[in-house]
Amino acid sequence: xxxxxxxxxxxxxxxxxxxxxxxxxxxxxxxxxxxxxxxxxxxxxxxxxxxxxxxxxxxxxxxxxxxxxxxxxxxxxxxxxxxxxxxxxxxxxxxxxxxxxxxxxxxxxxxxxxxxxxxxxxxxxxxxxxxxxxxxxxxxxxxxxxxxxxxxxxxxxxxxxxxxxxxxxxxxxxxxxxxxxxxxxxxxxxxxxxxxxxxxxxxxxxxxxxxxxxxxxxxxxxxxxxxxxxxxxxxxxxxxxxxxxxxxxxxxxxxxxxxxxxxxxxxxxxxxxxxxxxxxxxxxxxxxxxxxxxxxxxxxxxxxxxxxxxxxxxxxxxxxxxxxxxxxxxxxxxxxxxxxxxxxxxxxxxxxxxxxxxxxxxxxxxxxxxxxxxxxxxxxxxxxxxxxxxxxxxxxxxxxxxxxxxxxxxxxxxxxxxxxxxxxxxxxxxxxxxxxxxxxxxxxxxxxxxxxxxxxxxxxxxxxxxxxxxxxxxxxxxxxxxxxxxxxxxxxxxxxxxxxxxx
Amino acid sequence: xxxxxxxxxxxxxxxxxxxxxxxxxxxxxxxxxxxxxxxxxxxxxxxxxxxxxxxxxxxxxxxxxxxxxxxxxxxxxxxxxxxxxxxxxxxxxxxxxxxxxxxxxxxxxxxxxxxxxxxxxxxxxxxxxxxxxxxxxxxxxxxxxxxxxxxxxxxxxxxxxxxxxxxxxxxxxxxxxxxxxxxxxxxxxxxxxxxxxxxxxxxxxxxxxxxxxxxxxxxxxxxxxxxxxxxxxxxxxxxxxxxxxxxxxxxxxxxxxxxxxxxxxxxxxxxxxxxxxxxxxxxxxxxxxxxxxx
Numbered sequence: 086x087x088x089x090x091x092x093x094x095x096x097x098x099x100x101x102x103x104x105x106x107x108x109x110x111x112x113x114x115x116x117x118x119x120x121x122x123x124x125x126x127x128x129x130x131x132x133x134x135x136x137x138x139x140x141x142x143x144x145x146x147x148x149x150x151x152x153x154x155x156x157x158x159x160x161x162x163x164x165x166x167x168x169x170x171x172x173x174x175x176x177x178x179x180x181x182x183x184x185x186x187x188x189x190x191x192x193x194x195x196x197x198x199x200x201x202x203x204x205x206x207x208x209x210x211x212x213x214x215x216x217x218x219x220x221x222x223x224x225x226x227x228x229x230x231x232x233x234x235x236x237x238x239x240x241x242x243x244x245x246x247x248x249x250x251x252x253x254x255x256x257x258x259x260x261x262x263x264x265x266x267x268x269x270x271x272x273x274x275x276x277x278x279x280x281x282x283x284x285x286x287x288x289x290x291x292x293x294x295x296x297x298x299x300x301x302x303x304x305x306x307x308x309x310x311x312x313x314x315x316x317x318x319x320x321x322x323x324x325x326x327x328x329x330x331x332x333x334x335x336x337x338x339x340x341x342x343x344x345x346x347x348x349x350x351x352x353x354x355x356x357x358x359x360x361x362x363x364x365x366x367x368x369x370x371x372x373x374x375x376x377x378x379x380x381x382x383x384x385x386x387x388x389x390x391x392x393x394x395x396x397x398x399x400x401x402x403x404x405x406x407x408x409x410x411x412x413x414x415x416x417x418x419x420x421x422x423x424x425x426x427x428x429x430x431x432x433x434x435x436x437x438x439x440x441x442x443x444x445x446x447x448x449x450x451x452x453x454x455x456x457x458x459x460x461x462x463x464x465x466x467x468x469x470x471x472x473x474x475x476x477x478x479x480x481x482x483x484x485x486x487x488x489x490x491x492x493x494x495x496x497x498x499x500x501x502x503x504x505x506x507x508x509x510x511x512x513x514x515x516x517x518x519x520x521x522x523x524x525x526x527x528x529x530x531x532x533x534x535x536x537x538x539x540x541x542x543x544x545x546x547x548x549x550x551x552x553x554x555x556x557x558x559x560x561x562x563x564x565x566x567x568x569x570x571x572x573x574x575x576x577x578x579x580x581x582x583x584x585x586x587x588x
Numbered sequence: 589x590x591x592x593x594x595x596x597x598x599x600x601x602x603x604x605x606x607x608x609x610x611x612x613x614x615x616x617x618x619x620x621x622x623x624x625x626x627x628x629x630x631x632x633x634x635x636x637x638x639x640x641x642x643x644x645x646x647x648x649x650x651x652x653x654x655x656x657x658x659x660x661x662x663x664x665x666x667x668x669x670x671x672x673x674x675x676x677x678x679x680x681x682x683x684x685x686x687x688x689x690x691x692x693x694x695x696x697x698x699x700x701x702x703x704x705x706x707x708x709x710x711x712x713x714x715x716x717x718x719x720x721x722x723x724x725x726x727x728x729x730x731x732x733x734x735x736x737x738x739x740x741x742x743x744x745x746x747x748x749x750x751x752x753x754x755x756x757x758x759x760x761x762x763x764x765x766x767x768x769x770x771x772x773x774x775x776x777x778x779x780x781x782x783x784x785x786x787x788x789x790x791x792x793x794x795x796x797x798x799x800x801x802x803x804x805x806x807x808x809x810x811x812x813x814x815x816x817x818x819x820x821x822x823x824x825x826x827x828x829x830x831x832x833x834x835x836x837x838x839x840x841x842x843x844x845x846x847x848x849x850x851x852x853x854x855x856x857x858x859x860x861x862x863x864x865x866x867x868x869x870x871x872x873x874x875x876x877x878x879x880x881x882x
């Protein structure tokens with residue numbers, strides 16, 4: 086039989102006394118919670134134990150005796166044996182230690198005479214100090230576990246039910262330590278729910294704080310007015326750049342030979358669009374400063390608010406680019422579709438919709454004639470359309486990339502677990518992923534003495550585990566699917582909500 | 589794998605494997621390979637019959653040459669588009685009349701409907717071509733001349749290769765489309781939109797309607813069709829020669845080799861044919877999907 090004893094480190098140097106703790110049912114494990122020093126009145130101790138048991142629902146009892154004899158204490162053995170008669174228990178644990186040695190010697194004395202303690206293992210954990218207790222009518226001294234700090238976290242993590250609240254008067258936490266192996270697996274579930282809520286709260290507070298900082302920076306020194314007055318010329322410049330781009334496309338861009346007629350038509354169409362857009366912006370110009378003023382105030386709700394607003398404003402200001410992209414994409418898509426179909430006609434084949442395959446087909450003479458004419462026209466006009474589509478797709482992708490960066494930063498602020506990281510830095514024992522043992526003394530004849538220490542969670546795994554899930558939009562396509570869509574001319578929608586309808 | 593040398597017992601050998609016989613499994617008797625047939629279905633070609641058929645190939649080649657001749661004339665300004673248009677129109681009407689005359693009379697009720705459908709088709713062709721000719725004119729502006737010539741040559745070659753010589757009437761898609769593509773490429777190089785329109789009408793006549801007429805002539809009057817093809821060949825050589833002598837020489841050489849030389853080769857090489865057929869061949873399905881009425 087191997088007996089395991091959990092022993093607080095503070096009691097290593099405690100004076101002799103009574104071991105108080107609990108036995109784990111079904112397992113040969115004893116958890117020592119405190120050592121009650123002499124002198125004490127047994128009835129007081131019993132009353133105190135009953136009070137603790139009632140308050141914390143943990144069956145705390147007297148486990149046995151602890152003796153670390155110094156030079157002046159004689160006759161301790163008989164005294165300890167007498168203690169046994171005062172506190173009758175099923176099993177009596179006797180732990181003793183010589184001054185100057187690290188090894189413990191443990192003995193288990195059952196009520197019936199029988200085998201003594203065989204190989205007994207004991208654990209210790211770091212604990213800085215003990216303390217005195219007010220208990221009942223009399224006062225007795227006690228060295229005990231800390232309910233906060235590293236000791237409590239080790240045993241708290243081992244219990245799947247979670248930590249019971251610490252008793253204010255007794256300073257004992259109620260917890261049920263279990264076998265060492267199960268400690269390793271269950272630590273991560275420690276205090277999970279409150280930690281996530283704390284993360285969210287701290288993120289929101291940080292967000293608001295950053296937003297207030299931003300407001301205080303923006304609203305002084307007339308920065309807002311200067312921003313509003315700089316916005317119109319910026320939009321004008323963007324439009325002028327676009328116009329110059331279109332003029333370049335209408336000429337011979339990069340030495341490519343475009344079809345002049347189609348070029349002129351498309352170029353003039355887009356130029357007219359830009360002209361409409363400039364007029365619209367000029368209409369909006371007087372109200373711009375007021376809009377910006379009120380919009381900036383919204384940063385008081387958080388920096389993420391202001392960033393999202395900025396992203397929306399960017400989308401509105403580049404609406405014409407979006408329109409051009411849609412026109413170009415639709416034109417290109419229709420042209421490709423027509424070309425594919427007419428190529429099949431060229432070879433004398435047809436797409437069988439029922440069987441989803443290409444079949445041979447006998448066409449009439451007029452179908453063949455008109456089909457070939459159209460095929461020729463579409464084929465020769467393809468480079469022009471493709472170039473316009475390419476240019477406008479690039480512009481649109483640039484705008485989408487800018488918006489994506491804004492969205493990413495919003496997502497980052499929202500989901501970063503600041504609180505958990507702070508916890509990891511300042512109190513690493515709270516977020517642990519396992520325990521490690523160090524052998525303190527392995528002499529034959531004495532019990533195996535191991536030191537149990539926490540393995541703190543790595544920073545990377547803290548971030549990964551405690552990230553707040555945000556309802557942000559992720560791009561729905563992989564890179565391969567995106568490239569294929571761009572090549573074929575399908576419209577690309579970069580944002581997709583997580584809750585989309587399923588077909 | 590011949591028959592085994594061991595003398596068999598008196599039981600005759602049967603070509604079955606589901607009965608145990610005293611012979612080994614790979615035994616065959618003297619009836620081995622008696623079902624082999626050599627050169628079955630081989631046709632005995634006669635030289636002049638083959639030449640008559642080969643004239644059709646030469647005729648198509650000359651058609652292409654005549655088309656190129658017209659194009660050369662138009663490009664160098666020697667032929668005005670109106671003349672070509674009117675000529676095409678008249679020739680088209682004449683050809684249509686001839687086609688109708690040659691068709692067997694199946695009753696008067698069928699004809700007016702067909703006439704209407706034909707008129708509708710013709711109207712569609714003409715209006716479409718006329719409407720698109722300005723677009724077609726500017727189509728290859730930015731493409732270099734060499735590319736245009738190369739594309740046209742490739743497409744005309746594809747047309748010649750994929751032409752259904754055996755039965756020209758329902759024209760094959762690829763051949764007609766390739767010819768039209770080549771004509772659009774060439775027509776877009778001409779100076780004006782009317783030139784383009786004229787060229788395309790001419791192309792339509794020569795590549796789409798002429799094979800139908802030829803088919804009906806061949807169906808009902810075998811003799812004159814051969815002489816007609818020869819006339820077309822001579823016309824092609826002559827026309828090309830008036831603008832481009834080297835081309836005419838090349839064309840003449842090609843025609844001679846196709847019409848006279850290749851049939852000779854075909855007939856002479858029949859001696860070396862060695863086909864074997866037997867019960868081991870896969871079944872073949874001969875079906876022309878174009879003939880399925882729908």
